Amino acid sequence: MTDLKPLYTATVEATGGRAGTARSRTGSLEVTLARPAERGTGAGTDPEELFAAGYAACFASAMTVAARREKVRLGPCTVSGSVTLGEQPDGRYALAVHLEVDAPECAPAELRTVVATADTLCPYSNALRDGAPVTIELAERAA
Structure with a gap:
């Protein structure tokens, strides 16, 4: 990237x-x-709550953009994010994410289209799907 x-x-x-x-x-x-x-x-x-809040908010914004692009009347929507911290068989920790979307004024077929488009737009979705680049550096200290 x-x-x-x-x-x-x-x-x-x-x-x-x-x-x-x-x-x-x-x-x-x-x-x-x-x-x-x-x-x-x-x-x-906890960090998982912060991640869930960021992802849910970002996805809701992506849905607004997606609805505009798809020419769909979305109406009010709520995205609930759940982030699960777990341990993999090899002992490494990992996260799993579940998003629940509620947009009662939007027809289900249109909402599925909006959600699919939003998933391609949302940077959180893209980071998880594509693997965001991670760099780690050590702070420099005076000797």
């Missing part, structure tokens, strides 16, 4: 892992992180 034309970059600093905090460089996001309630105290949000 070397031909990616950057439109926006969000930067969030997380400290302390699942029992820490996350804060965006803009200051508009500041959350206390916690292990999922089933595995910890639940006194905060």
